[in-house]
Amino acid sequence: MLEKELKNEHVEFLLEEPSMVNLLEIILPKILPEGYLLDINCFLRPHQGKSDLKKSVPSKIRTFSNFYRPAKVIIIHDQDSNDCKELKKELMELCKKNGNCPVLIRIPCRELENWYLGDMDAIGKIYPQFRSRSHKYKAKFRDVDNIFGAFELEQIIDDFQKGYASKNIPKFMDIKSNKSISFNQLIIGIQKFLGG
Template sequence: MMNLVFLVEERSMKELLNGILPKILPKAISFQIIPHDGKSDLQRSISKKMAGWNVPDTKFVILHDQDSADCKELKQKLRRIVEQTGKEAVIRIVCRELESWYFGDLRAVSLAYNENLEPLAKRKKYRIPDEIGNPKEELKKIIPVHQQISGARRIGPLMNIDANTSESFRQFVQGVRHLTKKDLT
């Protein structure tokens, strides 16, 4: 049985993935999510965790926020770290921050907080979720009661995997699906 290990920046990403991965992964694939204390901790941890991981049939997925970094440079930096381990990983960059993915599915956010936010998707500012300057701050303005970890728990299970308008979310889902199909064929 294939096992996927997700190395993520923080606990809120872990909580979101717990809500969405069962919708993405075939039942025959198990997964484990290892949260870190921010991007520096994640980057320091990658080589140790991957090099020391000796469980057969394990594949890795690294999920890192872009924040203000250049996407291509960040991905190359992570790829160099992974290459040192002699193992492979799917690397996905969350454009800006995790909250961009929430703006990609305002229906899920609406359901999670019992507030109709779907009309916001028509506004120019929110049309392309990955281009929102500070999505965490924007979400806090719209939903003042939103907390990162509990919000991820609330929103994740409600997300529609195939209808999210965030390109980085779609790339993440596509990468995970591609990784698992290779092993199932």
Template sequence: MVTMSMEKIIFLLEEPSMKVFLEEFLPRFLPDLEYLCITHEGKQDLEKSIPRKLKAFRRGVFVIVRDNDGADCYFVKKRLMDLCKGGGQSDVLIRIVCQELESWYLGVMDVLADVYNRPRLTGLNRKAKYRNPDRLGSPSSELVKLIPEFRKIEGTRQMGTAMPLRETENFSISFQFFIKGVHQVINNMEIRKKARHSAMRQE
């Protein structure tokens, strides 16, 4: 069990569906995690907001999550990091979703099969096309082809509730990196907490 410090993780998100997902998934994944999700109206709104938010929240540890949507991941991440530095912080976790949030759902076809009662989806991740869902050009379109009744917000809520807690069960590499990154943020918070307690004992 993770013992949280006074610091809070602040997720800066591109749009509301990621918040819906995280607010269903995170309490299951890390029950003691203190966090805040702040949504924006798309990529431009998120990027304009970053320096201002980083200056405003000095007690928070930031995680920025943005869809790739066909852009170059390297340049997207570099631009976001430059914005973080402009806000006076460089110790920010940046995670790019390749290409969209729906790629995380397509990474667990067996879960989709159970949630939407689609037995034919079971085992689909073993096929070449879906073995790495991050490579799909439009995961959202692909998902609707497979499950026509899928609706973004309600579907996101269901997948946040059903998503496996072990990142290795998801074929989406960007999901795996997201989970590993959040774990690293928490580890760093714990290290800082122990260092502060040690310094207080020595005073």
């Protein structure tokens, strides 16, 4: 892409953990609207957990509200056991108190691993012993956003490791047919927020 085709805009993804970086490095090039490129005008900023992420939000929002070019911030924060709407409201209020740059907040329902459960075939590609067909039609996996994904994956895959999974499962994920509603909301939200 030629430099003149790049959007004169800076996009910061504020992320709870490095595992989300692994996923987004694979997914974003497939979904970012034209004019946006990772490490050129879109940047992934991992944090060391929820408290570190929340602590950094005020200063980041102040910085990007007064940035040398237009800036947007996308915050991705796991729900875990929080009320999704309350968590999103809390983060949005924190942003509004500290600046006025455009902000998109997305909450993976429960946690990142739920998004993997939304595409069981992708899991089966990196864990050959995992039989996706025997799991994807089970009642408890019909609504993958309402279970604790990491716990479930550890129960059904003996050698499940978060880091390995985050670097490999996304390579095989079918973005258009993921069963996780929160994953689909992330994709739609990013594209709409960035004008795609």
